[in-house]
Amino acid sequence: MPRQLGELEDAVMTRVWQWNRPVTVREVLEDLQRERSIAYTTVMTVMDNLHQKGWVRREVDGRAYRYTAVSTRAAYSAALMNEAWSRSDNPAAALVAFFGMMSAEQREALQDATRMVLPTFPEAPASPAGETTPADDTEPETGR
Numbered sequence: 001m002p003r004q005l006g007e008l009e010d011a012v013m014t015r016v017w018q019w020n021r022p023v024t025v026r027e028v029l030e031d032l033q034r035e036r037s038i039a040y041t042t043v044m045t046v047m048d049n050l051h052q053k054g055w056v057r058r059e060v061d062g063r064a065y066r067y068t069a070v071s072t073r074a075a076y077s078a079a080l081m082n083e084a085w086s087r088s089d090n091p092a093a094a095l096v097a098f099f100g101m102m103s104a105e106q107r108e109a110l111q112d113a114t115r116m117v118l119p120t121f122p123e124a125p126a127s128p129a130g131e132t133t134p135a136d137d138t139e140p141e142t143g144r
Contacts, residue, residue: 002079005055011035012046013055017073022059022066 005013015028029043047067050056058065088094102110 002076002083003053004080005076008042008046009050009055012043012050013069013073013076016056016067016069020069022061022068024061024064024066026064 011032012028015031016023019027025040025044025047028047029038029040032038032043047056047058047065051058051067054070056067056069058067085091085094085098099107099110
């Protein structure tokens with residue numbers, strides 16, 4: 001299970017994810033310096049730590065490394081949500097509370113995601129004699 005990234009780790013990974021290409025410490029440093037005062041060695045240490053933790057891979061490019069994300073921001077977020085949910089003593093209640101916190105845009109994104117995923121779930125068994133079930137919002141066939 002992934003551990004939540006620290007503030008500086010997240011700032012570095014955000015750039016790696018957004019740029020979606022191999023990046024150098026210098027590139028990340030220059031972008032971070034627009035927001036804060038930070039040393040080259042600090043960024044280098046953070047990127048090395050991210051490599052050690054398996055968040056980025058690196059390849060030698062001259063005297064420097066180029067770093068690439070191992071997975072996506074979406075996969076990271078999903079893993080954090082899954083970890084938090086799995087720690088709940090009442091997963092159903094946790095989901096209800098989570099859904100209650102969602103904005104309209106987030107609920108719409110959830111509906112879109114559900115439409116993409118639900119076709120992959122197995123069909124529910126048919127009810128006897130063509131009766132509808134509470135989950136079935138379609139009308140039974142009329143025998144036409």
